[in-house]
Amino acid sequence: MFNSIMEANRAAFSAFGVPDADSGTKTAGSEASRLEDRLEPAEDLPEWTTEVDAEAELTVGDTVRFSKSLSEADVERFAAASGDTNPIHLDDDWAEETRFNGRIVHGVLAAGLISAALARLPGGIVYLSQDLEFRAPVRLGDRITAEVEVVEDLGGDRYRLRTTVEKDDELVIDGEAVVLIDDVPEN
Known part of the structure; x- marks a missing residue:
């Protein structure tokens, strides 16, 4: 061994x-x-899939999904x-x-797709907290999808989010995050 x-x-x-x-x-x-x-910021690889249902300013109900196979x-x-x-x-x-x-797969690696989804929201995302519940294993080769949904505007550019990761319509990670949305620096 x-x-x-x-x-x-x-x-x-x-x-x-x-x-x-x-x-x-x-x-x-x-x-x-x-x-x-x-990679350049916001550049996706061909095997990634991203769906964003959000405007320039976040509102309750906005969602973003990020999918990837874990090799x-x-x-x-x-x-x-x-x-x-x-x-x-x-x-x-x-x-x-x-x-x-x-x-x-490492649970935190699978949960990392939540962070990948957050990177596609408008603005500069700063994680303030993340709670996770691991419900089922993810195996090598599984294609998983992280979904982030804005569930509450906490004020002061802070938002509470529902965070999930699924494979084949099975919930493998359930959680909640709080993020701060900073303005994006102009370059």
Whole structure:
């Protein structure tokens, strides 16, 4: 088991260009590669789907949805970035013996799609709080959709939001957030 966890860690570190301790070289994700692949703000990749039902100023009832399939590469990169190398996410054999009967995506990675949806709202979004309830696992390859709905204008450019993540019409994450909408700096 230890060896398989170490292999999973090496794969995750490799995906982020962390030098291999044995060779000192960077593998995938080198600095040059990361600069070339950097996205501009509000730029979507072809496999992403976004739906925005909101005007320039938010009002109660406005919604935004963001969909993406979560791949093995996403899980490995998240493990490397976060340090969460729990074998339930990275080791097929180990995860097979758990209640989930196989690997699952990090819950916080799946919840990250809520943040992706928020990035598509008008204005500069500042998270003030987020409550989450994880209801069902997300597996590698699942296409999930985060939906954010404005449910209350709290005044002072603050809004309470209902946040959900679904796969195949099954609620996998339920929550609530409070955000502050800042004016966007003019460049």
